[in-house]
Amino acid sequence: METLSEIPMDPDKVKKEDVDREILRVGIIAELDAVNLYEQMAASTENEEIKRVLLNIAREEKTHVGEFQTLLLKLDGEQKKELEEGRKEVEEMQG
Helix, strand or coil, rough: CCCCCCCCHHHHCCCHHHHHHHHHHHHHHHHHHHHHHHHHHHHHHHCHHHHHHHHHHHHHHHHHHHHHHHHHHHHEEEEEEEECCCCCCCHHHHH
């Protein structure tokens, strides 16, 4: 199984005006790690009940990613703009 990410935030090195955005990004990283962990564990078990619960929890973590991302996009206009640019680039590549 994959190892979890290290928290890439040192509060002592983050400018006060950037703290909330960094907190949200760390939250997104943690939730994505949790999704990966639960999906890997689900793939590793043959017990269908455990698999079902793990996949349900993974779905809940994906909701948490969306919650953090929504807040981040409200605070970081550049992130919002670049996310939209990325979406457009993928759509252009796909035709």
